[in-house]
Amino acid sequence: MLVSSIMRLQDGDQGDDDLDEDGPRATDMEGRVEKYIGVKVSFTGQGETQSMKQLSGGQKTVVALTLIFAIQRCDPAPFYLFDEIDAALDPQYRTAVGNMVRRLADMGSTQFITTTFRPELVKVADKIYGVTHKNRVSRVNVVSKEEALDFIEHDQSHNVE
Known part of the structure; x- marks a missing residue:
């Protein structure tokens, strides 16, 4: 994923509701405070970019996690608490997020605490609480990985319409 531009709104600018047409604005040398009003991203690194409001829920999740993981690499916190970050993701992306969380947890002294009703994050967890x-x-x-996966499978079978 490539974040191609961050759009800014300067003091005195009214802004508009259609941020898709705006590009980045030049920095004002008069000392005005800039406010960030949008991000454009490309998932392929080529071609057109999309604004956040054009993205699906899963794509928005990936963008948000990308930002959090980038900040974590520069200035890690002792722990991160995620509440169902995998809910809007497809299974392959849930697996990728789980692997990324596992890799980041193994690299440093950061702890990741997540809530989930999906098996992909449970499979990479060190400790699971029910x-x-x-x-x-x-x-x-404290529950075993097998108990947690059984619970998730049973829970999902009840929620199928």
Whole structure:
């Protein structure tokens, strides 16, 4: 994926709702504060770019994760907490994200905590917790990878329409 340009809105500019026609604006030498109003990306590195509002939910997820992982390489945090980052992704992208999280966790002292109802992130996890709720009380227990995968398979079979 290639981020080709970041569009800026300078103080005093009104901006518009159709950011697709705007390109990057020149920096103002009068000291105006610039505000970023959009990003254009290309998933092939060639051809046309698309604005964020033109992307699917899965593509938006990939762009957001790309930004987070780029920041993590430059200035890693001790941990990251992701809530169902794989929900909008196709299986091959969930696998790629799981492998990337695993690789980044192995490279440094960063911990990744994720919630998921999909098997791809469970398969690369070191430790898995199951959360149950009964009689208005939640319980958190360590579960095996097999138990987690069985739960996910059972949960998905109930949610098929």
